[in-house]
Amino acid sequence: MPQPDRWIAHLDMDAFYASVELLRYPQLKGQAVVIGGRRADAPQQRADGSWHYARLRDYTGRGVVTTSTYAARDLGVFSAMGLMKAALRAPDAILLPADFDSYRKYSRLFKAAVAEVAPVIEDRGIDEIYIDLTDVPGVRDAVGHDPLGGVKAIAREIKNSVGRATGLTCSIGITPNKLLSKVASELDKPDGITVLTMEDLPGRIWPLAVRKINGIGPKAGDKLVKLGLETVGDIAAADPRWLIEQFGDSYGTWLHHASHGRDSRPVVTHSEPVSVSRETTFERDLHAVHDRALLGQIMDDLCERLANDLERKRYAGKTVGIKLRFEGFVTVTRDLTLKTAIRNAADIRAAVGQCLKRVTFDKRLRLMGVRISNLSHAGQEVAARASVNSPGTAAAPENLPLF
Structure with missing residues (x-):
């Protein structure tokens, strides 16, 4: 093989x-x-x-x-x-x-354990990574009658190393590219190993729902289903010219390539981020007044997670932004640039509050996100508490349902 x-x-x-x-x-x-x-x-x-x-x-x-x-x-x-x-x-x-202190500790432990076996790693967050196994010794060896025995053995070695270092289990998907591996790691959870080649595409990938492909979000997923494309295989069978007509040149072409498992992106071991963000899509559309308390807690949680990401990556940022998606897929963004770089959750949340004052909440919300950009390394001076007052910031209209 x-x-x-x-x-x-x-x-x-x-x-x-x-x-x-x-x-x-x-x-x-x-x-x-x-x-x-x-x-x-x-x-x-x-x-x-x-x-x-x-x-x-x-x-x-x-x-x-x-x-x-x-x-x-x-x-x-x-x-x-x-x-x-x-x-x-x-x-x-x-x-x-x-x-979160414990979660960051175990995140460092599992990544160090993986690096002992396969050092080419792309950090994707506190609990997930990509690993380039291409040049790991033994990965292409057959074991008995199994031509993929070598890559499976490396996967077991990685899992055992993670287990010894942390006492935790992980799931690993191994394929020719990042797109398919992301999907594969979910197929046999928990504690699974899934190795796929392009020959496995019809049997393991094409029967999956379209949203299983990373990059197909709620809006595109809903549109695909309305167009009669419910599975990845349905997209693969569609005329690429028709996909481009429906979704535009860039995204339509990507849908065609993704459904056929094509992805040439490298494993990036280090890059300077332009921004760091967190967002979440709600199970149901939320009302800015009736669900105000819940929305406030969700935003608090997003700011806390964003602050943890910044601490882990050792960045701070001056520009804080929000992303709100309302029913009807209307997306609104607002940004606020501060005089001093910040990275703790309280400062981020305060800046978010200023951004929220400049939004009219006349529809229900389906998605909410927070972003920080204009980044600098945290080794540079960062104020413990930064002022979020900014000249030109609009005052909050009366009775605005902020959260």
């Missing part, structure tokens, strides 16, 4: 935040656990050695789910969902507070 010119892996830690918490509370393994509570929700050990855990049914407030174990996901509880809504689906689920 001829092997591809490249072997690219995508490694995704399994339910990362929740799995780190289960290292601390191994007695909860296999149970429905939700991360996203307050510090007051931390487990308490009684005098007799038993533990008391907060339950979702007892939660009141505007918090959102940061992540959940697979058992909780089976009950319909997913990230970015309001905790009160999650409590309706899984009232007996255990609620734990997030501990």
